[in-house]
Amino acid sequence: MLTFVLLYRTAVEKFTANLANDSRELELTAEEWKIVTQLSEVLMALKHATEFFSRATPNLAHVILVMDNINDRLTAQANNDAYSPAIRAALGIAKKTLNRYYSRTDDSEAYRIAMILHPKYKLNYFKSAKWEQVWVDTAEELIRTEYRDKYEEDEVSGSDTAEVRFHHFIF
Template sequence: NLRQWELNEREWTIAQQLCDVLRVFADATEFFSREGEEAPTLTDVIPSMDEIDEQLATDTTDTTLDPAIRVAVGCAKRTINHYYDKTDESAAYRIAMILNPRYKLQYFTEHGWLASWVSDA
């Protein structure tokens, strides 16, 4: 009587799509879990959040994904943006980016930040 609980083709597709969509979070978790010399720093937060946000934005409009997945991705995008907004509450993130020789203000301008945001930074 277990056949009634077997996943159908659509459910397997959704499960695979969900795994694919969640990969960006798995990658971020692995990245931020590194230790030693390769351990991430404060300057890695904003670029990582930008990467996650960009991937979620792409996934929300990907018509090859099941509608249920796109709705879930939209919810995830709103949630990640809620936490991304928290970086505005601390100047430490922007200061770290600007003082980092790899980034300075160039990161913000290259990634389409509004001029007022760059000025605030």
């Protein structure tokens, strides 16, 4: 809606300025138009994330990556003095909300396992994102435990090549 209003700003201004429309009280000031523009910019990242996860084939491994990206954007925008105080306050609230959802990924091992098993990310993402080493170690132990508990006993007895291949592939 904001994108539409900005795209047709001239028409909106003419419509609200027309006394015959009885809509002068809806006319936006220059400062309000600035806020509409800023809000549109801020919401674009969330729109893209929503579209990404609404695809026919969303990918669990990308959840943490996208949340980290949104967190970085919200942090940068909240600290940007070019944005109005109202927008920056809203960004602070959005960041708290995102962090609340982000912390819920700690309750599910699936996110970390999916990232570690993803050929592009493995444990490298956690390290490059500067996760605390204890978190990286926990993620590594998580996948090892999952493998041992669910799959290791299915291997041919006396063969240690599966563990070697597993270690090389993941780490």
